[in-house]
Amino acid sequence: MNSGADLLRIEDLSVSFAMLGGQLDAVRKASLRVLPGKVTALVGESGSGKSVISQAVMGILPKTASCSGRILFCDPATGGSPADLLQMPRDGREIRHLRGNRMGKIFQEPMTSLSPLHTIGNQISEALKIHTDKSARERRERTEEMLALVGFAKPSRAFDMYPFELSGGMRQRAMIAMALICNPSLLIADEPTTALDVTIQAQILQLLRGLQTKLNMAMLLITHDLGVVANVADEVVVIYHGEIMEAGPVETIFRKPAHPYLKGLMAAVPHFDMKPGERLKALREVPVNTSSLLGKKRLVAHAAPTKPDVLLSVRDISKTFSTRKSSWLTKDTSAGTKAVDGVSFDIMRGECLGLVGESGCGKTTVSKILMRAVTPDAGAVLLNSSDGPIDVLKAEGDGLQTLRTKVQMVFQDPVSSLSPRMTVQNILSEPLEIHDRGSGKSRVETVKALLKAIGLNERHLNRYPHSFSGGQRQRIGIARALALGPDLLICDEPVSALDVSVQAQILNLLKDLQKELGLTYLFISHNLAVVDYMADRIAVMCGGRIVEVAPRETLMRAPVHPYTKSLLAAVPFPDLDRPLDFSILDPGGASDKRSWGKQFSDEGEEGVLSTADLGGGHLVLARRNADVRELRP
Structure with missing residues (x-):
């Protein structure tokens, strides 16, 4: 031409x-x-x-x-x-x-x-x-x-x-x-x-x-x-x-x-038409070898049905962040933002609960409350750990140290969550040293086993984070979270900073580890296709409240809440036969309550919202007097 x-x-x-x-x-x-x-x-x-x-x-x-x-x-x-x-x-x-x-x-x-x-x-x-x-x-x-x-x-x-x-x-x-x-x-x-x-x-x-x-x-x-x-x-x-x-x-x-x-x-792209058990095909597969991993037998043993089915129970947690509207002369701290507003959910042992919603809806604040990084204003959190129940919000001293070993986190940004001044060996052995696990020699063996489990080998031990790719850094972050053999892994947007091919590697790795070690995940993301691939049940969050909870198939095929429907309608498919319908996108955004309809709005005289049970584990936040039969799709 x-x-x-x-x-x-x-x-x-x-x-x-x-x-x-x-x-x-x-x-x-x-x-x-x-x-x-x-x-x-x-x-x-x-x-x-x-x-x-x-x-x-x-x-x-x-x-x-x-x-x-x-x-x-x-x-x-x-x-x-x-x-x-x-x-x-x-x-x-x-x-x-x-x-x-x-x-x-x-x-x-x-x-x-x-x-x-x-x-x-x-x-x-x-x-x-x-x-x-x-x-x-x-x-x-x-x-x-x-x-x-x-x-x-x-x-x-x-x-x-x-x-x-x-x-x-x-x-x-x-x-x-x-x-x-x-x-x-x-x-x-x-x-x-x-x-x-x-x-x-x-x-x-x-x-x-x-x-x-x-x-x-x-x-x-x-x-x-x-x-x-x-x-x-x-x-x-x-x-x-x-x-x-x-x-x-x-x-x-x-x-x-x-x-x-x-x-x-x-x-390598996760999509909504995947069959149960179907795997993403990563360009470069990560071999998973958990055979020598510390705590494997213990974790799998405690995944047995002798323990309570509910691993983590969260009830009515709320958190308001106050914004100071004051000068040095006047002190007015009355203005505040309700980041989390009466959130309740359960995570079953061995399952992956997906938590989805837009930025600012309170997902990360919930995860920080569960990690004891933020103290809520009200509510209760109970962890039925492998060593007995722990009151998460009241744990102190030795109880808090034990809690730290039971709940671990994989962060969103693998660059800023790994210290640039520490080698991989130091990063992975640090949790073991803090919690006084094993001797110097056994820690080295544990670190090698962790590296093997995430598809890296011993030659990577003395390298620094900057010499790894984004996907490898995220794998190191996952290995660090696994070091203490936790019961619950909180994954906060673990693949949002990664390419689609590397994302497939990490998602497959997390699935394999869950299967091999009997892990339980709280998987936080705004990518619905990723959550659809990972989660067993999905909770949808908007404006600090959970507006819908359902098993994955139910939520993806028959969503009830207008906010959930808006989120699903906005996902771009890598398929020419399923283009985005821009006409149904709400110009005010998915969280614009004016477009939700009377049954789901908390405005007006009767605007008291409560959780309606639609059966089969499908819950939706609607007006207290709403007819359940009308809510069903």
């Missing part, structure tokens, strides 16, 4: 970085195109070179990078011939004229890519100040117009707000406004929805798709989420270790994938 027909054409692009031990080839002979007014998705795992390609296009590669090949950009505004972006001086006038003006970019993490010291309006209007001769008043008007376009209800108020005053979704909208303020012909969106809830993600995708059509703008969408690709892209380019493996129209890529890597990626 003649390159004049393409808005952006990348030909034989190679990018390498100068390193101490030689050079690192990040991109090798990559070729792709972006057509005017179309969306091209660049798909691959972390480290495959996706972001490096986007940085090369924008001319923001670090000085250590050396490039070869051509990046041809044919700007419709100039109507001229294609210009080679790689030939332009790195910080010359030509590339600066294009950057932020004719080419916009949305970065992956909205919190770190917005300045905390400047208002939203100040940051968005900066591009107008640089690239146009508009007056301050005209710039403000145009910025407020753009804020309204990306979904801010009160643009004039948002103009004067700082990034920390906005939620993650609203910050991402502000980033989109900043990228589009000069009406660029090309938008590069680098993982624009990775850090967002499924409902907010659906809104952002709808917004991007709508703006792209309205402004007739081309988009290079960088992502590892095949569900997003199926709903947004026109063309797909698959990249692996810096090389393009497969490229073509979205129809061909999804219906007739040819390359084994692409087929492997598709098989």
